[in-house]
Amino acid sequence: MTAFFFYLFSGLAVLCAVMTVTRRDAVTSAFWLISCFLNVAALFAMLSAHFMAVLQVLIYAGAIMVFFLFVTMFLGHAQRTPRGKGLLVPMVIIATILALAWVMTELLSAHREGFEPAPDGYGGVITVSRLLLTDYVFLFEMSGLLLLVAVIGAVFIARRIRRQRDTFLEGGSRV
């Protein structure tokens, strides 16, 4: 039963990833990527990483992808760039498929045993956050600082655009 769900979720995740990369329209790509992230969250849950599965849904599929969709729709999805031609692309694809076949046969023939049973509370909020707030508290604070700096940077860029537009309006030179 575990194997069935693993193949279901991983197959769907890979399928959605392929659709993300191959769709011409960026909005369609974003929706396929959300679907891929939800399937990956299911894989996280199967790895007993329950807290990370919740965060994957909330942060990745929720916050980050909503932001992506916002910007994609704002920029307009009219830019359908022509497909590149040449010999490079098919050669790289063939090389990738060969390398992939080798990696998969190596990986799947080496060890076939399953995981040991996880102890109680493995991957839960309590255990992960206890580790995060004791041993790795410096990394935790630094990631908070990083997010603060990123927010300030994004606001700074947006504010500079606003100021340029205001000077255009005052000068009367806006088209």
Add this chain to the structure above:
Amino acid sequence: VSETIGLNHYLVVSVLLFLIGIAGVLFRRNALVMFMSIELMLTAVNVSVLAYSRFLLDHTGHVLVLLVLAVAAAEVAVGLAILVEIFRKRDTVDVDRFRHLME
């Protein structure tokens, strides 16, 4: 299907997702889709880190995945802000036309 699912199965899924992400960055010219492919690659790495964490029954990988989430959020915020400004100046998100740094 009666086989047990172990570390290697998750590593194969991780490799597949990562290669698809690489293909997206290399072959797509739309900057937004390239960003999405980078997110896909980060998620693929998260899958392998969590699989190893489960294999070793160690929680350190969970902390690493949390940091990757924070860095990805910061990267998307700044990157998309830069992209919006480039779009306002150049009116395109095609990376082949982002040549004004070279001129």
